[in-house]
Amino acid sequence: xxxxxxxxxxxxxxxGDRVTITCRASQGISGxxxxxxxxxxxxxxLLISDAxxxxxxxxxxxxxxxxxxxxTLTISSxxxxxxxxxxxxxxxxxxxxxxxxxxxxxx
Amino acid sequence: xxxxxxxxGGLVQPGxxxxxxxxxxxxxxxxxxxxxxxxxPGKGLDWVGRxxxxxxxxxxxxxxxxxxxxxxxxxxxxxxxYLEMNSLKSEDTAVYYCARxxxxxxxxxxxxxxxxxxxx
Numbered sequence: 768x769x770x771x772x773x774x775x776x777x778x779x780x781x782x783g784d785r786v787t788i789t790c791r792a793s794q795g796i797s798g799x800x801x802x803x804x805x806x807x808x809x810x811x812x813l814l815i816s817d818a819x820x821x822x823x824x825x826x827x828x829x830x831x832x833x834x835x836x837x838x839t840l841t842i843s844s845x846x847x848x849x850x851x852x853x854x855x856x857x858x859x860x861x862x863x864x865x866x867x868x869x870x871x872x873x874x
Numbered sequence: 875x876x877x878x879x880x881x882x883g884g885l886v887q888p889g890x891x892x893x894x895x896x897x898x899x900x901x902x903x904x905x906x907x908x909x910x911x912x913x914x915p916g917k918g919l920d921w922v923g924r925x926x927x928x929x930x931x932x933x934x935x936x937x938x939x940x941x942x943x944x945x946x947x948x949x950x951x952x953x954x955x956y957l958e959m960n961s962l963k964s965e966d967t968a969v970y971y972c973a974r975x976x977x978x979x980x981x982x983x984x985x986x987x988x989x990x991x992x993x994x
Contacts, residue, residue, distance in 0.1 A: 799978070799979065801978075801979075801980035801981070803919075803981075809986075810971055810984035810985065810986060810987055811919065811971075811981070811984055812984075813980055813981060813982050816976065816978045816980040816982075817978050817980075820978075822982070854918065854919055856919070856980070856981075858978060858979035858980055859979075861921075861924065861935050862921050862935075862937050862938070863909070863911075863921040863979075864921065865918055865919040865920070865921070866918070867918050868918045868919075
């Protein structure tokens with residue numbers, strides 16, 4: 768199975784800050800990576816697929832990059848509605864695996 | 875509008891069984907792969923298994939942790955996905971989501987989830 772490791776596990780930030788979350792795969796997955804946002808009590812929401820393709824309706828302050836084993840999700844200017852937990856997921860092979868999550872909290 | 879609505883969760887004793895349903899609407903269900911993903915209370919996301927479409931022989935695949943105990947099926951005529959869970963363990967306690975698989979193997983639509991609690 769491919770292990771996905773996110774860092775940090777949590778980050779405290781202020782509105783307007785730039786936030787970067789990293790995700791590392793235990794083996795190469797090309798660009799087959801997705802990022803999700805989850806708010807308490809809600810289902811995850813797809814933000815980015817194929818490592819860098821922004822989903823329709825997702826604000827442009829979200830961006831993704833990387834390939835192979837190392838990936839990043841960047842929020843360029845944090846907004847109040849962005850405080851949530853973020854997960855990466857490899858889409859390379861089954862079983863699908865997710866990172867452990869990064870909680871973005873208000874500083 | 876695409877909608878996925880899970881049902882069937884509840885409290886069950888260890889060793890018991892439960893059947894979850896996922897009702898799909900707003901898209902051509904029969905064309906899509908569908909997955910079940912679960913989330914234990916306060917924990918991360920955990921893939922349960924996959925249902926492929928008719929073009930892929932309706933094949934299924936499971937996580938090692940549920941293989942032999944859980945069965946995924948679908949009824950394209952009724953736009954429904956199912957998860958039959960047997961020999962339930964306390965570690966199966968989670969919110970269970972059904973999710974639509976995109977062409978790039980991400981999940982673009984999720985249901986609201988249904989809570990399964992395994993406890994005596």
